[in-house]
Structure formats: structure tokens, C-alpha cells
Amino acid sequence: MQQQMRQLQQQIQNQKQTADEVDTLEEKVAEVEGRQDEWLSDSIVHLAGYGEFNYADREDADGSFGDFLFAPIFHYQYKDLMMLESELEITVNDAGETETALEYLTLDLFLNDYMTLVGGRFLSPIGQFRQNLHPSWINKLPTAPPGFGHDGAAPISETGLQLRGGVPLGRGMFANYAVYVGNGPEILAEAHGEAGETDFEFELDGIEAEGMNADEDGEKVFGGRLGLLPFPGLEIGISGATGKATVTELEHVDIESGFLGGTEEDAEAALSGEPDRDYDVFGVDFAWQWRGLDLRGEYVKSEIGSEAGSVAADGAEWESWYTQAAYKFTPTKLEGVLRYTDFDAPHASSEQEQWMLGLNYLFASNVIAKLAYEFNDGQSGAVTDEDAFRAQLAYGF
Amino acid sequence: MKMNTSHEREKAFRTLALCAVLFAPTAGMAGDAQDRAADISRGAQTWVNNCARCHNPRDPKEFRDDLWKPITYHMRVRAGLTGQQTRDVLKFLQESN
Structure with a gap:
């Protein structure tokens, strides 16, 4: 009898211990759940971006490592209403100095399911390369197509307001759109003082379409892009911009000995009172994915109109197009790429026709090693005429 | 004209x-009716149809649930997705990691 009593007491004690353990466990679960809820706040901070490391060996130069790029992208989001996005580009120049640039900074206000108002300095919606393909972990070759980089035919960025979004059209079709108004670009010119002459000769040198922080001519540029996705895997886009731009800066001043018309300062002074002139951009693009094949192409033309009242009266246009095919050799991690580009510019030294052949190894979808060779055809003696071998390691995070 | x-x-x-x-x-x-509940199967389809338009699709396991939210909203702006598509893709990614 006494033994049975002891066994019962022991069972009661064990049950009490188990109940205490369950209580403790429940408290711990509640604590962990509470910690998880801490991540689900109204405001979210997120750091994304990409980095790259390059090696280049041009035909008439020694091969060198360089062109490191660290491009952090900051996201600050408040509920489903607002997001701040900003990308920096941190590079090291040939002198070993660090350079930092603000690629874009926007406040995105999500108005409804179909419209987002974007304000600030944003990537140009003209075409696809600049706004969607330029990060090195996305671009399938180590360089941008000629004419789609800085000082090319395609605008880089714009400062202003943009409305963009997507719209379902029914039967599996979608459209996306972007319309914007911005400060527009500024025009670069160059001056040449010839021996024996008394006046500089000016001509247009380039378009500085990189989100100018002021509107020198007071005339806004209007533009946009409309993309149509008739079925999954295919997107066709048309884009354009129009407005005014003004010559504001001299990129080069070349004065020969014996020139009688003044100094570099005199050439720069001649730009005061420059009139605004027509600025127009037109672009079309397409992208098609089918199984392991990625085929895309893009055409863009930027045009500056003639203006009799300007120091550089003649107009100019910059035009470039590329088409690119990439194929993933599944189940391996290899990807082959072939791209053709033809860039026409007012100056022969900038013009370039390029074939680029590349082989990529995808360590992961966002970690890519690239080997590529450029076959370039440009002005004889110019860097645009030199073939080049390039290697790049890119990581998107 | x-x-x-x-x-x-x-x-x-x-x-x-x-x-x-x-x-x-x-x-x-x-x-499309606005503010429908997020749907994981629609999200998977949208993810397949849209991400590869520009880049290699990212593994859902690459990020935590809370980090996928700003990423998908960033892509909403970049890719011209609707709000509904964004919510669907977010649901798919959060349920698949």
C-alpha cells in the first residue's frame, strides 16, 4: 500500500514537471514569435546592389586589372505607399582616386495598382538597356554596347517627375508605360582656333543627358516609353522624348599657335546668350526569351537641331543600335553571348562598329564570370578601332 | 500627320x-479587379513570365520574407508590374523560401 502511494506521488510530481516544461516552452515560442514580428514593421530598410571587377587587354596597350565598381542600392520603404531608392556608383580612377556618383535617387509613390509617381533623378525610360540591363550581374557582356554608355546616343538619366506602371490588357497580354517631364540635357561643344584666323570655329561635341540638376534654358523635356507584352517571353517597346537643350559647356578647346582670335576664356565667354534648340530622341526595343535563348535588340537616335543664332549653328545626331543573342547550355552553367553594335556619331573618332563574343560561367544566378573578345572597327588609330579581350567577375546582391 | x-x-x-x-x-x-488577395500560383506564373525578361531569376531562398518586400516593390517600378502582380509574386517568394 505504501509502495503504491509512493508511485502515485511520483506520477503526480512527473506530471507537474511536464506541465511546467510545457509552460516554459510556450513562453519561449511566444518570445520567438514576438522577435519575428519585430521584422514586420511599417518601415523596411534594405541594401541591394552589385559589384564588379575587370581585366582588359586592348590591342595597342598592356593588359591591366581595374575598373572596379561598387554600386550599393538603398531601399527605404514605408508600408505599401512609398519607397526611396538610390544607387551610388563608387569607382577608382586611373590615378587610384576614389570617385563617387549618384546614379539615381527617386521617391516612388505608389498611387494605385497601376500607377507609380517617381520623382527625383531617375534612369532614363528611353529603351531598355539603361533602365533595366546596365547592372553588371544583368548585362551578359562586360561592357555596354557602344552608344548606350555615357556620352552616347541613349540618354542616361533625367531629373524630374515620372509616372509609370503596368496594365493588364486581357487574354494574357500586358502593357507597361512610363511618361516623364524633366530638366532635359545640356549640349557640349568644342572650339578650334586655327593659325592665322581671328574667329573660333565651334561644333557640337556631345549631349550630356545625365540627370542635370538645373534647367539652363528653362524649357522642359517630355518623353516616355510604351512596352507591349503580347505573350509571355516577348516585349516590344517604343520610346521617345522631345524638348529643348542649350550649349552650356566646351568639352575641348584647341588653339593653334598663331591663332589671332583670343584665349580659351574667350571661347568660353562666347557661349553666353546661347539660344535653346530642338532636342529629340527616338527609340525602339525588343526582347524575346524562348527556353535557353535570350534574344534582344535596341535602336536609339538623339538629335540636336540646327540653330542659326548659336556659335555652333549646325545640328548633329547620334545613332546606335545593337542586337544580342545569348544561349544557356543547360544542364551546364555555361552561357554563350554574341552582340553586334553600330554606333554613328558626328565625330569619326567616336564612331564604332563592334562584334563581341562572350562566354559566361554562372556560379549562381547572381554570380557570373565573363570572358569576352571585342572585334572593333573605328577610325584608324583611335581607341575605338582596337580589338580587346575582357574578363569580368560580377556579383549582384 | x-x-x-x-x-x-x-x-x-x-x-x-x-x-x-x-x-x-x-x-x-x-x-482585373483591384486588391484581390495575393495568390501563390498566380505569383509563380508572374515570376516565371517576368523576371527572366531582364535577368536570371533569383532563388526564393536567397532572402528572408521581410527582405523580399522591398525587392519586389523595386521590381514593380523597374518591370512595370501591377500592384496585384507584385503582391502575388511576393506571396510566392515568401511561401517558397
């Missing part, structure tokens, strides 16, 4: 911009 002057081109672009502002929400709501 031949546009002879920059002024006419600007006017045409302004008109297009106005049409887009007025047309976009109306057309969208006609084809």
Missing part, C-alpha cells in the same frame, strides 16, 4: 502623357 515644329511634338507628348494618366487606371481595373 506631319509634325513640323518642336512645339507640335511637345504638344503631342503632353497629350500622350495625359492620356496615359487617365487611361492607365481605368484600363487596368476593367481587366
Whole structure:
């Protein structure tokens, strides 16, 4: 009898211990759940971006490592209403100095399911390369197509307001759109003082379409892009911009000995009172994915109109197009790429026709090693005429 | 219609911009009811159809649930996704990691 009593007491004690353990466990679960809820706040901070490391060996130069790029992208989001996005580009120049640039900074206000108002300095919606393909972990070759980089035919960025979004059209079709108004670009010119002459000769040198922080001519540029996705895997886009731009800066001043018309300062002074002139951009693009094949192409033309009242009266246009095919050799991690580009510019030294052949190894979808060779055809003696071998390691995070 | 002057081109672009502002929400709501609950299967389909338009698709396991939210909203702006597509893709990614 006494033994049975002891066994019962022991069972009661064990049950009490188990109940205490369950209580403790429940408290711990509640604590962990509470910690998880801490991540689900109204405001979210997120750091994304990409980095790259390059090696280049041009035909008439020694091969060198360089062109490191660290491009952090900051996201600050408040509920489903607002997001701040900003990308920096941190590079090291040939002198070993660090350079930092603000690629874009926007406040995105999500108005409804179909419209987002974007304000600030944003990537140009003209075409696809600049706004969607330029990060090195996305671009399938180590360089941008000629004419789609800085000082090319395609605008880089714009400062202003943009409305963009997507719209379902029914039967599996979608459209996306972007319309914007911005400060527009500024025009670069160059001056040449010839021996024996008394006046500089000016001509247009380039378009500085990189989100100018002021509107020198007071005339806004209007533009946009409309993309149509008739079925999954295919997107066709048309884009354009129009407005005014003004010559504001001299990129080069070349004065020969014996020139009688003044100094570099005199050439720069001649730009005061420059009139605004027509600025127009037109672009079309397409992208098609089918199984392991990625085929895309893009055409863009930027045009500056003639203006009799300007120091550089003649107009100019910059035009470039590329088409690119990439194929993933599944189940391996290899990807082959072939791209053709033809860039026409007012100056022969900038013009370039390029074939680029590349082989990529995808360590992961966002970690890519690239080997590529450029076959370039440009002005004889110019860097645009030199073939080049390039290697790049890119990581998107 | 031949546009002879920059002024006419600007006017045409302004008109297009106005049409887009007025047309976009109306057309969208006609084809799809707004604020439907996020759906994982629709999200998977949208993820397959859209991410590879520009880049290699990222593994859902690459990020935590809370980090996928700003990423998908960033892509909403970049890729021209609707709000519904964004919520669907977010649901798919959060349920698949």
C-alpha cells in the first residue's frame, strides 16, 4: 500500500514537471514569435546592389586589372505607399582616386495598382538597356554596347517627375508605360582656333543627358516609353522624348599657335546668350526569351537641331543600335553571348562598329564570370578601332 | 500627320502623357479587379513570365520574407508590374523560401 502511494506521488510530481516544461516552452515560442514580428514593421530598410571587377587587354596597350565598381542600392520603404531608392556608383580612377556618383535617387509613390509617381533623378525610360540591363550581374557582356554608355546616343538619366506602371490588357497580354517631364540635357561643344584666323570655329561635341540638376534654358523635356507584352517571353517597346537643350559647356578647346582670335576664356565667354534648340530622341526595343535563348535588340537616335543664332549653328545626331543573342547550355552553367553594335556619331573618332563574343560561367544566378573578345572597327588609330579581350567577375546582391 | 515644329511634338507628348494618366487606371481595373488577395500560383506564373525578361531569376531562398518586400516593390517600378502582380509574386517568394 505504501509502495503504491509512493508511485502515485511520483506520477503526480512527473506530471507537474511536464506541465511546467510545457509552460516554459510556450513562453519561449511566444518570445520567438514576438522577435519575428519585430521584422514586420511599417518601415523596411534594405541594401541591394552589385559589384564588379575587370581585366582588359586592348590591342595597342598592356593588359591591366581595374575598373572596379561598387554600386550599393538603398531601399527605404514605408508600408505599401512609398519607397526611396538610390544607387551610388563608387569607382577608382586611373590615378587610384576614389570617385563617387549618384546614379539615381527617386521617391516612388505608389498611387494605385497601376500607377507609380517617381520623382527625383531617375534612369532614363528611353529603351531598355539603361533602365533595366546596365547592372553588371544583368548585362551578359562586360561592357555596354557602344552608344548606350555615357556620352552616347541613349540618354542616361533625367531629373524630374515620372509616372509609370503596368496594365493588364486581357487574354494574357500586358502593357507597361512610363511618361516623364524633366530638366532635359545640356549640349557640349568644342572650339578650334586655327593659325592665322581671328574667329573660333565651334561644333557640337556631345549631349550630356545625365540627370542635370538645373534647367539652363528653362524649357522642359517630355518623353516616355510604351512596352507591349503580347505573350509571355516577348516585349516590344517604343520610346521617345522631345524638348529643348542649350550649349552650356566646351568639352575641348584647341588653339593653334598663331591663332589671332583670343584665349580659351574667350571661347568660353562666347557661349553666353546661347539660344535653346530642338532636342529629340527616338527609340525602339525588343526582347524575346524562348527556353535557353535570350534574344534582344535596341535602336536609339538623339538629335540636336540646327540653330542659326548659336556659335555652333549646325545640328548633329547620334545613332546606335545593337542586337544580342545569348544561349544557356543547360544542364551546364555555361552561357554563350554574341552582340553586334553600330554606333554613328558626328565625330569619326567616336564612331564604332563592334562584334563581341562572350562566354559566361554562372556560379549562381547572381554570380557570373565573363570572358569576352571585342572585334572593333573605328577610325584608324583611335581607341575605338582596337580589338580587346575582357574578363569580368560580377556579383549582384 | 506631319509634325513640323518642336512645339507640335511637345504638344503631342503632353497629350500622350495625359492620356496615359487617365487611361492607365481605368484600363487596368476593367481587366482585373483591384486588391484581390495575393495568390501563390498566380505569383509563380508572374515570376516565371517576368523576371527572366531582364535577368536570371533569383532563388526564393536567397532572402528572408521581410527582405523580399522591398525587392519586389523595386521590381514593380523597374518591370512595370501591377500592384496585384507584385503582391502575388511576393506571396510566392515568401511561401517558397
